[in-house]
Amino acid sequence: MVACKFYFFITLTILLFAINVASAQDQDTFGSRMNPKLLRMNKEKLTHFRFYWHDVVSGPKPSSVTVVPPITNGSTTFFGLVNIIDNPLTLGPNITSKRVGQGQGLYASASLEEIGLLMLMNIAFTEGEYNGSTFTVLGRNTVFSKVREMAVVGGSGIFRLARGYVQAKTYFLDLKSGDATVEYNAYVLHY
Incomplete structure (x- = not known):
């Protein structure tokens, strides 16, 4: 009986030690590999968007406000x-x-040499199946070039892990x- 209690005690001690070691390893782990399918990342899709971006700096309700003057x-x-x-995006110009x-x-x-903007912008959709999802545009925008290309560097919602590019073309200035209206064509890879 004493031997049985002794083996039970040793087994319980080893089991508790193993649980503590496993727990400590989980707490010390910075990153771990995951199966992308767990996050419904089965097949990447390419989606094209065309919309018009309205930069309104004049009038009583501007959507673009200078916070640091030149x-x-x-x-x-x-x-x-x-x-x-906080510029409106519309289907037409x-x-x-x-x-x-x-x-x-x-x-x-x-x-210093030309009107070249650093753009950092979230495209936040409010319509259709993309409502509530965003993708982020980052890049150089030389506003007097016929077409400017900037990178899509991420997103949220449907556009988690998005990548791609946008092409911007001035429609009206x-x-x-x-005030300006710019046609955007966005090509976004997402899951």
Whole structure:
């Protein structure tokens, strides 16, 4: 009977030690491999979006606001300017077209030689199957180039782990007011 209790005690001690070691390893683990199918990442899809981005800086309800003015040394490129944006995205070029989302983020004039913006923007959809999902655009936007290309660097919702690119083409620009409408074609790889 004493031997049986002794073996039971030893077995219980070894079992508890093994559980503690396993628990400690779990707490010390920084990352672990996962099966992508657990997150429904079975097959990557390519989706094309075309929408119009409206940068309204004039009037009583601007969607783009300067938070850092340009440097004051007579820069013709507005170097140093930073605008925060919450720009409407529409199906057509008219701002009264059906709204499908918002372009939210910022742009900054980051070139001394030409009007070249650093764009950092979340494309946040509010319509259809993409409602509530976003993808993020990051890149250089030389606004007077015919077509500008920027990277899609991630996303949320349907666009988790998204990658791809956007091409931006100015549809309308009012040099006096600063208002602009830009056609965006986005090519997004996602699961």
